[in-house]
């Protein structure tokens with residue numbers, strides 16, 4: 234068995250691709266906050282590709298700012314920041330490759346000043362983020378920054394050891410301004426439409442309270458390109474670690490598994506240079522909106538559909554659930570009837586093919602993407618992935634049936650969780666509020682769940698929505714998910 238680290242790279246089997254560049258010559262040009270699996274399968278992979286083509290100024294410094302990031306930090310440290318990317322081809326082939334683009338790793342809770350100083354390093358020209366949909370601290374009802382959030386209040390009063398990305402960025406940008414450094418790009422890589430604009434809006438809102446004098450400098454020196462990111466990256470399972478050992482004799486404590494598909498579309502608006510990621514396949518465009526809307530409303534909302542409905546039926550993984558003809562049909566119908574009419578024409582994109590490719594990607598039997606991953610943090614995902622579709626359809630008088638079913642299924646799933654026979658592993662920062670709403674809705678106040686303002690905003694004021702939702706949740710409780718699915722699918726068949 235060969236422990237993965239820099240010294241042992243040359244000992245690995247020839248079947249494993251290793252970095253073709255000298256990692257000791259790399260400079261850190263990118264600092265990335267949020268060192269989870271997605272970034273390791275996506276940005277770090279694209280960057281590894283361009284480093285192979287001799288671009289030594291774009292090494293990455295990964296930064297974890299949450300306590301929960303400590304395990305990743307320690308593992309990467311023990312492996313000289315190397316890890317294995319295990320690409321799962323649809324025919325079962327495993328294409329392992331060692332990613333070398335991460336050259337440093339810092340852990341904020343241990344040493345916040347080192348992180349702030351690194352962000353202010355003149356060599357660092359891009360700060361990229363995968364801080365999850367919830368990390369932007371947006372109030373779903375108003376679209377504004379949640380100033381009352383305890384960690385934000387902490388950051389306002391403890392500027393030396395912040396907890397949130399806003400506290401870190403503000404302190405670092407202050408140093409950059411005071412030192413007369415050139416601008417920098419803040420590149421959001423989360424699944425939010427207009428992620429760059431939202432990131433800017435939230436940072437400025439924080440600065441207004443924390444450091445108002447910095448806003449003008451920020452406006453003149455920082456760019457926030459919008460971007461669309463895509464690669465399905467399941468949580469790593471013990472069996473993945475064992476596979477790597479058995480098939481390749483690699484001892485890697487936290488490899489990443491992902492699908493072969495990868496896409497990144499970015500607005501070409503960088504304040505201080507960028508890697509030539511296009512040579513690795515990244516698309517640079519003037520306006521990313523159509524791409525992000527298509528991806529978030531079809532893929533991510535499609536995932537939530539399969540995740541929540543599939544959990545009610547009893548499935549464990551996306552591929553298993555999407556093979557169920559009822560779920561496949563409802564997914565297709567949701568994409569065609571409820572999302573596609575909102576997307577319009579997109580130059581260079583064949584929507585029909587795109588949707589077909591999503592079904593193919595979801596059915597990859599070797600990926601085993603757990604429904605629990607998809608359903609986690611739904612309170613942050615649903616407002617970004619699904620509610621805009623329902624709201625736009627309400628305005629234009631279009632169908633909201635399946636979108637509403639996803640919300641009713643979510644309520645039913647929460648209401649069942651923990652009861653006998655349903656061991657859903659639910660991870661959600663709003664779990665208590667959500668579960669209370671779901672339970673109240675089952676015992677007398679049917680609207681209680683969708684009344685949760687911080688998630689659904691004013692949706693409950695639409696009588697068309699309420700009149701669709703209430704029979705749906707009642708029917709789920711009385712007859713079960715399969716019955717409701719069959720009803721929707723057969724009713725619509727008969728419709729003219």
Ligand code: CS2
Pocket residue numbers: 424462463464465466532533534536537606607608614
């Ligand atoms: C998923 C995404 O978390 C989720 O709910 O939909 O992580 C999805 O797998 C990625 O966005 C794919 O690019």
